[in-house]
Amino acid sequence: MATSKEEFEARLQEFVGLEIGAPEVGADLVNEPMIRHWCEVMEDRNPVYTDPAAAKDSVHGGIVAPPTMLQTWILDGFDMATPEKQPMNKQRELHAVFNEQGYTGVVATNCDQSYDRYLTPGEQVSGTTVIETISEEKATAIGIGYFIETRTTFRNQDGEQVGWMVFRVLKFKPSAQPAAAPAGDDGAPAAPVRLRAPRTHDNGWWWNKIDEGELHIQKCGECGVLRHPPRPMCGECRSIEWTSIISTGKGVINSYVIMHHPPIPGYGFPIACALIDLEEGTRIISNVVGCDLDEVHIGMKVSLSIENVDDEMKLPLFKPAQ
Amino acid sequence: MRYENDLRDRAAIVGIGATEFSKDSGRSELQLALECVSAALEDAGLEHSDVDGMVTFTMDNNPAVEVNRFLGGGHLTFFSRIHYGGGAACATVQQAAMAVATGVADTVVCYRAMNERSLNRFGTGIQDMQPEPTTASAHFGWYAPYGLLTPASWVAMVARRYMVEFGATSEDFGRVTVAARRFAATNPKAYFFDKPITLDDHQRSRFIVEPLRLLDCCMESDGGVAVVVTSLERARNLRCRPVRICAAAQGATNEQQMMTGFYADDITGLPEMGLVAKQLYATAGIGPEDVQAAIIYDHFTPFVLAQLEEFGFCGRGEAKDFVKDGHIDSGGSLPINPHGGQLGEAYIHGMNGIAEAVRQLRGKAVNQVDGAEHMVVTAGTGVPTSALLLGADG
Ligand SMILES: [Zn+2]
Numbered sequence: 001m002a003t004s005k006e007e008f009e010a011r012l013q014e015f016v017g018l019e020i021g022a023p024e025v026g027a028d029l030v031n032e033p034m035i036r037h038w039c040e041v042m043e044d045r046n047p048v049y050t051d052p053a054a055a056k057d058s059v060h061g062g063i064v065a066p067p068t069m070l071q072t073w074i075l076d077g078f079d080m081a082t083p084e085k086q087p088m089n090k091q092r093e094l095h096a097v098f099n100e101q102g103y104t105g106v107v108a109t110n111c112d113q114s115y116d117r118y119l120t121p122g123e124q125v126s127g128t129t130v131i132e133t134i135s136e137e138k139a140t141a142i143g144i145g146y147f148i149e150t151r152t153t154f155r156n157q158d159g160e161q162v163g164w165m166v167f168r169v170l171k172f173k174p175s176a177q178p179a180a181a182p183a184g185d186d187g188a189p190a191a192p193v194r195l196r197a198p199r200t201h202d203n204g205w206w207w208n209k210i211d212e213g214e215l216h217i218q219k220c221g222e223c224g225v226l227r228h229p230p231r232p233m234c235g236e237c238r239s240i241e242w243t244s245i246i247s248t249g250k251g252v253i254n255s256y257v258i259m260h261h262p263p264i265p266g267y268g269f270p271i272a273c274a275l276i277d278l279e280e281g282t283r284i285i286s287n288v289v290g291c292d293l294d295e296v297h298i299g300m301k302v303s304l305s306i307e308n309v310d311d312e313m314k315l316p317l318f319k320p321a322q
Numbered sequence: 323m324r325y326e327n328d329l330r331d332r333a334a335i336v337g338i339g340a341t342e343f344s345k346d347s348g349r350s351e352l353q354l355a356l357e358c359v360s361a362a363l364e365d366a367g368l369e370h371s372d373v374d375g376m377v378t379f380t381m382d383n384n385p386a387v388e389v390n391r392f393l394g395g396g397h398l399t400f401f402s403r404i405h406y407g408g409g410a411a412c413a414t415v416q417q418a419a420m421a422v423a424t425g426v427a428d429t430v431v432c433y434r435a436m437n438e439r440s441l442n443r444f445g446t447g448i449q450d451m452q453p454e455p456t457t458a459s460a461h462f463g464w465y466a467p468y469g470l471l472t473p474a475s476w477v478a479m480v481a482r483r484y485m486v487e488f489g490a491t492s493e494d495f496g497r498v499t500v501a502a503r504r505f506a507a508t509n510p511k512a513y514f515f516d517k518p519i520t521l522d523d524h525q526r527s528r529f530i531v532e533p534l535r536l537l538d539c540c541m542e543s544d545g546g547v548a549v550v551v552t553s554l555e556r557a558r559n560l561r562c563r564p565v566r567i568c569a570a571a572q573g574a575t576n577e578q579q580m581m582t583g584f585y586a587d588d589i590t591g592l593p594e595m596g597l598v599a600k601q602l603y604a605t606a607g608i609g610p611e612d613v614q615a616a617i618i619y620d621h622f623t624p625f626v627l628a629q630l631e632e633f634g635f636c637g638r639g640e641a642k643d644f645v646k647d648g649h650i651d652s653g654g655s656l657p658i659n660p661h662g663g664q665l666g667e668a669y670i671h672g673m674n675g676i677a678e679a680v681r682q683l684r685g686k687a688v689n690q691v692d693g694a695e696h697m698v699v700t701a702g703t704g705v706p707t708s709a710l711l712l713g714a715d716g
Contacts, residue, residue, distance in 0.1 A: 195451055196463070197467055198460050199455055200457070255479050255483035257470070257475055257478040257533070260532065262446055262447075264449055267469040271469055273475065273479070275483075275584050286468055298483065313467065
């Protein structure tokens with residue numbers, strides 16, 4: 001979809017000044033168990049937060065909540081981890097506008113908070129959030145993008161303001177993964193690449209042929225049986241003589257998996273790995289590329305495509321057969 | 323090929339010991355080893371000076387001589403290590419039994435102690451594969467460049483084919499975990515004590531490697547387990563009711579690989595486990611119908627189904643129905659992993675399963691199976707493996 005930069009930025013500015021939605025109301029009143037848990041995790045041992053006797057003797061006259069808990073009182077809980085469970089609001093609409101244009105990355109950069117007073121158990125906190133500013137386009141180390149600043153005003157159940165927060169995120173286009181290279185003169189770290197296959201006396205020739213753009217299958221020099229992966233001796237006749245043939249690269253998927261987790265750097269999971277029965281009768285493990293992951297299936301006909309996966313490594317990959 | 327061997331009833335397990343099972347033991351693997359070995363000796367009513375043999379896994383980081391030295395032990399006449407990850411578990415007891423049967427040693431301790439969760443997670447696979455061109459690294463070189471890097475991925479490749487061949491579903495795998503977690507829920511030593519799950523929980527858990535979900539994979543654990551083996555004759559004069567080693571076996575087949583046996587004609591079975599099963603039944607002189615309960619190695623659920631088939635507890639491709647019909651549950655015809663297994667109790671590379679079989683055959687397990695006289699115990703699958711057929715004594 002062709003959208004000019006002017007049109008895009010004009011669309012962004014329409015969001016400035018808008019409240020993102022109805023006030024977010026805390027699921028729980030300010031309460032001592034949550035205060036205690038928070039203090040334990042933060043290792044904050046100030047007794048006015050957890051010790052009723054000490055708190056009673058303090059200037060507060062009773063237990064109060066740590067001011068820095070302010071935002072926690074209105075957070076969503078576990079639903080935060082499930083974007084589809086989140087209702088649409090202006091902030092998410094704004095992010096969707098960015099995503100459409102390729103600004104899919106998001107990173108929090110700053111958070112300023114101000115507290116009007118301590119909160120006490122029994123108060124109900126709500127927060128109203130306004131999209132305050134959207135910057136002009138910035139070039140950053142992680143990609144070009146725009147800073148979005150939101151201001152949340154926190155109130156108690158009587159509408160009394162108890163604090164505010166300004167939160168700044170960068171919505172950015174992730175830089176294209178640079179080609180594999182050692183750290184350059186600028187000291188930037190090398191991008192992660194796929195693991196290499198160690199080359200031994202037994203298999204090095206096979207990988208060298210891949211480098212030359214050919215998929216070979218080892219063939220016994222005595223009885224002629226084909227075998228993969230390569231090995232030094234024929235299991236049929238014990239001959240150590242061998243040659244090889246060039247595979248047609250035509251095959252059928254015997255089984256496959258979709259790799260999700262753990263997300264190993266350099267591979268771009270999720271990807272499909274398949275066990276492929278080659279026309280010649282040997283099997284090979286590879287990736288299936290050039291189609292959606294949900295199109296991959298057992299019995300699918302595939303054909304070879306030897307491709308560079310980074311600056312240094314070629315791999316025999318497979319695509320849906322034409 | 324001859325399947326029967328001479329190990330029947332030559333040796334017995336006379337002591338078991340374990341640390342707690344956790345995600346972060348907070349102490350060294352060496353200390354875990356010393357704690358579990360000394361607990362097993364105490365259980366057996368033996369002194370550390372009685373120990374003259376030690377067996378562990380190649381993957382264990384605690385050398386036998388160090389464990390022996392720090393226990394204040396005496397002379398060792400037998401020490402051995404077994405390769406192939408969790409496939410070593412039951413083979414430690416097999417080697418102990420062989421040493422005892424031949425008089426090479428009198429009292430052998432088998433142990434496995436690891437900070438597998440807090441120090442060295444196996445689930446991350448071979449990301450740290452060394453670039454040196456050895457036979458082992460070149461082997462993984464056929465998979466690593468494509469991202470097929472983790473144990474879950476190697477099992478998933480076989481599982482997908484199994485699903486298509488036999489009409490098994492993700493729910494069929496999930497029922498294995500549900501059963502394990504139900505047992506773990508009533509085992510206070512289990513990491514997932516009091517935390518049963520539903521099939522729905524399984525179905526909602528995220529994919530690790532499709533078709534495997536998070537809840538198809540066992541947990542990762544810190545902990546140690548040890549067992550003590552001596553002759554059956556001597557066992558009968560010790561503190562606890564002995565558990566007879568009716569048979570013990572290892573197995574590796576012609577197309578065997580380390581987790582990546584992708585080149586056999588049929589990849590859906592576990593032929594190495596079938597080979598082990600044949601040896602156990604032939605040596606013990608009994609069949610699957612004489613086994614009342616089993617410890618089935620459960621690092622990944624699909625291989626539990628395949629093992630039930632290889633041991634003849636059900637027919638080929640029928641394990642999904644066997645599980646669905648409740649045979650593996652409490653009160654079923656073959657309760658499996660009554661401690662909760664590695665899906666529910668802890669992942670100590672199969673050794674905690676051996677300890678559970680001993681408790682069952684002593685009649686002192688927390689989820690006791692009524693009338694348990696004979697039990698099969700298996701070790702890691704998809705790798706060269708091992709298993710035991712254990713029996714109650716007297
Ligand atoms: Zn030949």
